[in-house]
Amino acid sequence: MIQFEHVVVEVPVWGEGGQQHKRLLDDISLELPERRIAVLGANGSGKSTLLRLLNGLVEATSGRVLVDGLDPAREAKQVRQHVGFVFTDPLSQLVMSTPADDLELSLRKTIKDRRARRARAVEILESRGLGQVADQSIYDLSGGERQLVSMATVLAVEPTVVVADEPTTLLDLRNRMQVTRALMGLDQQLVVATHDLELAARADRAIVVEAGRIVHDGPAAGAVDYYRQLMDA
Template sequence: MSRIEFRDVGVSVPVWGERGRQQHKQLLGGITAELTERRVAIIGANGSGKSTLLRLLNGLVGASSGQVLVDGLDPAREAKAVRQKVGFIFTDPLSQLVMSTPADDLELSLRKRIKDRRARRKRAVQILQQRGLGHVADQSIYDLSGGERQLVSMATVLAVEPGIVVADEPTTLLDLRNRILVAEALMGLEQQLVVATHDLELAARADRALVIDAGRCVFDGAPDEAIEHYRHLMGAPATRAGL
């Protein structure tokens, strides 16, 4: 597994206060953790800082203080090298799928690896078939279900063979059937997975879970204990299963 390190990481952004004075809002503070497990879940309320934490891993957001390392590489300074290691799946697949069909999107991902157009097309369709999506290869992205879009989005990320897959609430916009499909696909990945999620059933299947609240890591440990901590934090009743 890869080694992800957060060393006393903080993220703040400029905001405008009273009388037009620029101030700073802290999104994350004091995050220290070393992640080497195969499956890591990040849970917390909306606005807690989960997405900001994930975006640090491939340089979409830079740390204002402290340091982030992915296998010894700093995403802020070595973004190109890190992005070859880290694939990012967004909450809304339409933020990621930019071509008209799944096959076209896969071809776009493969463009740097496979120069020959026919070979690239063949490989794109092959990847979709391997993931049970061959039947939608030439359909419009807008004709697909939410689950199919998310699975295609995942396929475009996996096409470049990253060692780490980072997924930002990948099941949030899905109905139950598609949520299950996407969750099973995520859990079946060979790659190391770091997933931010409100789906506590998905989080329970991780090897480790972090609870983020108001920009701080308030719990780091076993998923069932993390879920109980989060439920208590949110004022929800405890359950034996932690769900």
């Protein structure tokens, strides 16, 4: 269970009057038991900040976040064993030269033997239809392949929750559809921030964020309609 209890996030900003504070999220209270949750919002609305609270990349100024009873601000190491984070740009997440090398890096703590670790890395890639790119340069892969490899590195440590921040934004239609299928096929709970309304519509629940506040929360179809009207206003 993911819980937000009266969460406020503020950051310092500097202006003519000296240091002030900008509020990125304002009094967010949510319980998220559903398997597929989409978060919609314009750029700068606060949706990425909301997601980053879930694994301690951002800390609440006040209030509390809990993931399966753990507080990411105080128990970040334990939380990151539960929560896998997929970034918008996979190149910010893939740090080794090939997909197999990146998978090995993810598996280093759980599989000490190098040969066994390599075999497991290749096995994971093959199970996700990526075996043919195991030893290719990351820079030779398509955008969709990179994002799928990025997801595979996150899933290799077997999290219970996958958080994805606009995972299809940089992709063309074919790759976007491929990544969407992979996301919707996950066994884990998925929380995804997205501008992709087709992806959002497939969620069980969708939340609309505007100016740091929750302005709509409910079944995905209704939330997508609300978001369209909000953007058209």
